[in-house]
Amino acid sequence: MTLPRPIQWTGTGTVRLLDQTALPDDERYRDITTVAAMREAIAALRVRGAPLIGIAAAIAVTLTEAGAGAGPTLEDVRAACSELDAARPTAVNLRWALDRMRHRAEVAVAADDPMAPALRAEAQAIWDEDRAMCERIGEAGAELLGDGDVVLTHCNAGALATGGIGTALAPVYVAQRSGRHIRVIVDETRPLLQGSRLTAWELGRAGVAYTVIADGMAAARLRRGDVRCVLVGADRIAANGDVANKIGTYGLALAARAHGVPFYVAAPRSSVDLAAPDGAAIPIEQRAAGEVRGFRGAASTPSGAEVWNPAFDVTPAELVTGYLTDGGLLTARELGGLAPLSELAVR
């Protein structure tokens, strides 16, 4: 099973990104050498997916430019974190990863440790932990899947969205590794087509069977009765279990409920924001009109058409069957009540 590597260290301590805006046509890599370049890459969705942008931002902090001859100062690190934090507003992982980097920089200064190795170790730890979390999510979710099962997913919460085997797709990969064949119904996920461009590409590489549908087909597909469960990721989960995820997730959850199809949200516990009591407290990113006005460069509306383009929606906890986390399959109540979560979230 070959999974893509959306982010890699280069030999020289900079980082190489797979430019996800060019998929599925081109597998194009970009070397990122500055904080500003990573901020642009995050804002332009060259690198995307809540867990992955946390990793990417952490790695970007290691690129903080130092004054001549010196390592970066705490002020340099804080400035880099502020710059990166503003790149996208909804995913909590970005803020959480930057909080960790800032904290590590403070510890290094207090202990008089050299800054650069400390930052690099912390970024690598965030990445390694994410990879391990993906595996645990996959193990928890694979128990739900039998040979020949069909699952339905939205957007991309796979290897291209994380530092490992993904969140929503992790159960599929773990099941497939153990010899169970799964078919994935892939919502194309307008406007940016992360499903048809990224999830389909990634599943094809991994040798997993898939079927792409337009987003409006999901309800009709669920009605056919052959979908075992819906698996989606999360950009942020509120304390009560409400889930901010890619726009379209909420309608999908309503359709799943109408047909009695289990609806699972797969995310590391670091996606839980205990400071947000419910979904209404989660800021929703509004993106540019051009994304809805066209389709990969081809205009699809009259020029200048008024559009509404929220990048995410909120699925209320009552529509979620369970949360597949690095701590196993949890209920909304368990998710909000676990002590380690608050440490993870506010650290």
Add this chain to the structure above:
Amino acid sequence: MTLPRPIQWTGTGTVRLLDQTALPDDERYRDITTVAAMREAIAALRVRGAPLIGIAAAIAVTLTEAGAGAGPTLEDVRAACSELDAARPTAVNLRWALDRMRHRAEVAVAADDPMAPALRAEAQAIWDEDRAMCERIGEAGAELLGDGDVVLTHCNAGALATGGIGTALAPVYVAQRSGRHIRVIVDETRPLLQGSRLTAWELGRAGVAYTVIADGMAAARLRRGDVRCVLVGADRIAANGDVANKIGTYGLALAARAHGVPFYVAAPRSSVDLAAPDGAAIPIEQRAAGEVRGFRGAASTPSGAEVWNPAFDVTPAELVTGYLTDGGLLTARELGGLAPLSELAVR
């Protein structure tokens, strides 16, 4: 208020179509002079919309080629009807209009009337009746709308889909004519984007305010609470009120129900097929994979990706608040029980 004219007689008795596949970029017209050309135009969606393809097919029958010096024979007409009937399977209007044309040809032969004028008169009658039905649908629906209301629609069931002011959009136009300002939220309607390409273009011409959204945004938009009602058309309505309409309609109906937003289906009574007891009896057209694999040449999936592409879905009658018809606002029970409907449908 300027509405487009998707079909027009030319001075020479042939017909001119607005090629809807080229919108919104190009307003391109094609002269259609043969049955085969009209069949191609219907199958390729150059002319589309359940009522309009009925009109277009009826007009195409008037183009039936006659033997040298003679008008078309009954056999010529029957062959033309068979050819046109196979162009698309789901909309009942196509079959219904062709049944009328065949019947008129039989009457002409029995009465020894000249064939060509008889066919032309029947096609014009179908068109004129459709125009009048649109007006009555508009009057029935406009009563539901107040100044400043926001409605949400899917696909295109406007002037571009009918011989008049549309079905789902007719209430908007009637309200607007009487000085009430309405905003229409337009689902873009993948894969062929009839909402963003056609409905937005048509509303813009008519001076009606609109906002285009991706299909997956509809549930989030309905949750905001500012949508007065959902208005959609129908390609075929079963005797129990189940509605076959553009793929995505069913998910929209589920979302409307979840938010208590009234969901109206606007269609002439000729869209009711009393021979179909419920939605399961309605054949659903499966269209080519290429429609989901991209848009206008821009690929959105890996090449050769497996897709599922039903053109329509079925919304169960229990999700429909009411049917806006040329006979007023009806319930499913009224729709199935009205005597004139069976005459219309089987005539």
